[in-house]
Amino acid sequence: MTDELLLQVENLEKYYAQKRSLKEIALRKEKDPVQAVDDVSMEVHSNQSIGVIGESGCGKTTLLEVLMGLEPLTGGDVIYRGTRMSEFDREDWLKYRRNVQIIFQDPFDSLDPKQRVRTVLYEPLRVHGIEDKEQRAREMLERVNLGPPEQFLSKYPPQLSGGEKQRVAIARALILQPDVVLADEPVSMLDVSTQAAVLKLLSHLTDEMGVSLIYISHDLSTVSYVCDSVNVMYLGRLVEGAPTERLINEPQHPYTQALINSIPIPDPYHERETIELEGAPREPIGLGEGCRFRDRCPERMDICEKTPLDTEISEHHQTACHLYYDHEDESTQVSTGGESQPRESVPADGDDQ
Amino acid sequence: MSQPILEVDDLTIEFQTGESSITAVSDASFSIEQGEYMGLVGESGCGKSTIAKALLGALDKNGRIVSGKILYEGEEIQDFTEEEFNEKIRWKEIAMIPQASMNSLDPIQPISRKALEIADAHTDLSKSEALDRFKEAFEIVGLQPSRISEYSFQFSGGMRQRAIIALTLFLRPTIVIADEPTTALDVIMQDQVLNYIKKIREETNSSMMMITHDISVVFETCDTMTVMHSGQVAETGPVTDLYDSPTHPYLMLLQDAFPDIRYPNRDLEVIDGYPPELTDKADFCTFVDRCPWAVDECSQTAPRLESVTDRSVSGDGSDSTHKVACIRKDEVPQLNEERKRQGRTTADGGSDEGDLP
Ligand SMILES: Nc1ncnc2c1ncn2[C@@H]1O[C@H](COP(=O)(O)OP(=O)(O)OP(=O)(O)O)[C@@H](O)[C@H]1O
Ligand SMILES: Nc1ncnc2c1ncn2[C@@H]1O[C@H](COP(=O)(O)OP(=O)(O)O)[C@@H](O)[C@H]1O
Ligand code: SF4
Ligand code: SF4
Ligand SMILES: [Mg+2]
Ligand SMILES: [Mg+2]
Numbered sequence: 240m241t242d243e244l245l246l247q248v249e250n251l252e253k254y255y256a257q258k259r260s261l262k263e264i265a266l267r268k269e270k271d272p273v274q275a276v277d278d279v280s281m282e283v284h285s286n287q288s289i290g291v292i293g294e295s296g297c298g299k300t301t302l303l304e305v306l307m308g309l310e311p312l313t314g315g316d317v318i319y320r321g322t323r324m325s326e327f328d329r330e331d332w333l334k335y336r337r338n339v340q341i342i343f344q345d346p347f348d349s350l351d352p353k354q355r356v357r358t359v360l361y362e363p364l365r366v367h368g369i370e371d372k373e374q375r376a377r378e379m380l381e382r383v384n385l386g387p388p389e390q391f392l393s394k395y396p397p398q399l400s401g402g403e404k405q406r407v408a409i410a411r412a413l414i415l416q417p418d419v420v421l422a423d424e425p426v427s428m429l430d431v432s433t434q435a436a437v438l439k440l441l442s443h444l445t446d447e448m449g450v451s452l453i454y455i456s457h458d459l460s461t462v463s464y465v466c467d468s469v470n471v472m473y474l475g476r477l478v479e480g481a482p483t484e485r486l487i488n489e490p491q492h493p494y495t496q497a498l499i500n501s502i503p504i505p506d507p508y509h510e511r512e513t514i515e516l517e518g519a520p521r522e523p524i525g526l527g528e529g530c531r532f533r534d535r536c537p538e539r540m541d542i543c544e545k546t547p548l549d550t551e552i553s554e555h556h557q558t559a560c561h562l563y564y565d566h567e568d569e570s571t572q573v574s575t576g577g578e579s580q581p582r583e584s585v586p587a588d589g590d591d592q
Numbered sequence: 593m594s595q596p597i598l599e600v601d602d603l604t605i606e607f608q609t610g611e612s613s614i615t616a617v618s619d620a621s622f623s624i625e626q627g628e629y630m631g632l633v634g635e636s637g638c639g640k641s642t643i644a645k646a647l648l649g650a651l652d653k654n655g656r657i658v659s660g661k662i663l664y665e666g667e668e669i670q671d672f673t674e675e676e677f678n679e680k681i682r683w684k685e686i687a688m689i690p691q692a693s694m695n696s697l698d699p700i701q702p703i704s705r706k707a708l709e710i711a712d713a714h715t716d717l718s719k720s721e722a723l724d725r726f727k728e729a730f731e732i733v734g735l736q737p738s739r740i741s742e743y744s745f746q747f748s749g750g751m752r753q754r755a756i757i758a759l760t761l762f763l764r765p766t767i768v769i770a771d772e773p774t775t776a777l778d779v780i781m782q783d784q785v786l787n788y789i790k791k792i793r794e795e796t797n798s799s800m801m802m803i804t805h806d807i808s809v810v811f812e813t814c815d816t817m818t819v820m821h822s823g824q825v826a827e828t829g830p831v832t833d834l835y836d837s838p839t840h841p842y843l844m845l846l847q848d849a850f851p852d853i854r855y856p857n858r859d860l861e862v863i864d865g866y867p868p869e870l871t872d873k874a875d876f877c878t879f880v881d882r883c884p885w886a887v888d889e890c891s892q893t894a895p896r897l898e899s900v901t902d903r904s905v906s907g908d909g910s911d912s913t914h915k916v917a918c919i920r921k922d923e924v925p926q927l928n929e930e931r932k933r934q935g936r937t938t939a940d941g942g943s944d945e946g947d948l949p
Contacts, residue, residue: 438851460852460853484856501782517734
């Protein structure tokens with residue numbers, strides 16, 4: 240299969256202006272913005288599935304919303320097959336919307352209860368002027384194991400179980416045969432047995448249809464079933480990225496280590512060493528210079544008051560932490576803050592088993 | 593072993609919905625010892641929350657206990673009145689962290705006021721002692737102690753959930769019922785809460801009934817577990833017994849459906865089909881439509897909970913606390929082995945699994 244560069248996320252930034260009170264407006268008092276996504280760089284190649292993990296509020300959903308064009312970016316850029324989002328014209332947007340699709344977290348929210356499955360699946364085809372709707376809709380339903388298709392086409396979302404709804408959402412995302420699918424916690428609302436089925440389906444279909452996937456979640460254990468590589472996000476920034484198994488077995492950034500150690504293991508004999516992380520991340524406001532994890536980091540040093548740069552620690556494995564680079568010429572390294580290298584995402588190392 | 597602190601005995605609970613009725617819990621039995629942590633596991637809708645509410649006399653208005661008993665310290669409480677539950681049970685003896693409780697806080701009073709009210713009604717702690725305990729609880733669930741006097745609307749959803757957990761735990765009741773206490777939280781928050789739950793157990797002698805669909809949480813924090821499927825108890829016993837020798841087909845499949853970060857390439861099991869909707873007490877095995885080993889007899893009678901025999905451990909097993917409700921309990925482990933072996937051979941020839949290339 241050819242390896243094409245589909246999406247480049249380049250120093251992407253999304254700041255939200257904080258609401259000001261009337262008084263503050265009258266006094267022309269500025270408020271610091273919410274730094275939801277800050278200087279995030281990554282690449283998506285064809286046939287890749289990339290995970291982005293991090294705790295609540297770290298900016299995952301915001302990242303996807305910007306990638307979808309649902310929220311305007313405030314800095315950096317997204318480049319789709321060579322064209323910059325900041326310079327998209329109407330036609331570029333249409334093409335982009337056709338080729339980049341999304342699956343939302345909550346299947347109960349994301350489907351209109353008054354629209355039959357048929358309407359849900361026909362809509363994207365209609366928008367993009369595609370004929371043979373019936374044929375495509377049936378095929379897609381079969382692919383997501385909702386058979387017989389005629390039975391499901393005429394159903395309304397309230398008549399479907401959570402897992403079935405999420406399959407419909409997957410069918411809707413894949414029906415235009417997009418290049419990239421973005422998925423926001425696609426299984427977190429589902430039961431364990433349904434969860435396994437949806438994870439398998441997602442992993443299988445993206446492979447089979449040659450669709451690339453960005454999968455975001457706070458839970459690495461579900462991500463690891465689907466993704467070849469994983470990026471870790473903390474307070475708007477990517478702090479580590481590596482092929483999935485490498486990240487699980489050799490996490491380098493102290494935050495990644497804590498995140499992995501916080502996952503319970505379904506084995507009563509397993510003694511998990513918990514690195515108890517205190518508290519919660521700060522509000523992403525007025526973050527300033529320095530490692531954003533430093534207030535919770537067990538390894539923190541004086542140098543951590545400066546922003547750590549992304550460092551390649553081995554092939555395809557990078558992290559942004561002062562533990563991992565040479566501070567000899569730190570003055571030149573640290574001051575560049577906003578110019579991290581794009582993360583190269585990689586296909587899986589192959590089957591390690 | 594002494595008398596269990598809580599015993600649920602052949603409990604059947606029904607909801608009236610218009611003309612018809614739904615049986616949410618069907619002849620369920622299990623028990624919890626003093627100081628024991630029990631996990632109640634099963635998929636959405638299987639009756640977990642219904643049991644929890646029944647223990648507190650707090651079933652929804654259209655619900656009623658049709659038959660069976662609930663014994664708290666040996667006393668039957670299933671027929672208690674509202675007053676009796678208030679006076680003798682709630683908060684002090686059994687306290688519950690309700691499911692989806694994020695929105696259950698009163699928006700017009702500071703959270704600390706609620707804590708003081710509860711402490712005042714059920715303990716003789718001084719005001720400052722109560723607040724200190726509440727602050728401590730706040731801290732460990734990841735909230736700043738200085739924020740105890742804020743209003744719930746000042747908190748995000750996740751923070752509200754944590755405030756409620758602190759509220760339920762700070763009086764250290766004899767039994768804590770936690771209904772999906774960490775489901776709405778991310779893994780780090782969950783870890784902090786679980787650490788707190790473990791800490792409580794080190795410092796007090798309270799028992800816990802932890803309701804969740806996440807078996808890894810149960811394996812990590814509980815001594816025993818009870819697995820339900822569609823209103824029926826499928827299997828119950830010490831977690832290590834259920835882990836080592838799962839005997840009910842549902843539990844076997846469930847274990848293999850569960851993601852384990854240690855084995856990201858393992859094939860996940862899929863449990864096909866759906867649980868039946870019960871209009872009456874089930875007189876059949878509710879897993880029959882989904883069970884790979886179902887036989888005719890499974891739909892003719894509801895299997896009774898019986899001790900698991902035929903295990904390597906000592907004795908004849910008749911006094912074992914590991915119990916299962918499956919008429920083929922003695923054959924199923926063997927059948928599962930065979931199935932797995934076959935599964936593996938077909939998988940080599942290209943299964944429906946879309947795993948790594
Ligand atoms: N419209 C908005 N206006 C202001 N701030 C916002 C807005 N949307 C998000 N934020 C803030 O940006 C940060 C990132 O939020 P985001 O929803 O992307 O987090 P997330 O990683 O998806 O979290 P979760 O795991 O809880 O879904 C948070 O601090 C959030 O409060
Ligand atoms: N007030 C009610 N009226 C009618 N049916 C109810 C009511 N509460 C729960 N049920 C039904 O009872 C069954 C068990 O529900 P519940 O105990 O909430 O399940 P769980 O907590 O295991 O997810 C479900 O079929 C549910 O729809
Ligand atoms: S840069 Fe410093 S504070 Fe940040 S993760 Fe590394 S050691 Fe910890
Ligand atoms: S009683 Fe029958 S249907 Fe039920 S679990 Fe056992 S074998 Fe399966
Ligand atoms: Mg989100
Ligand atoms: Mg429930």
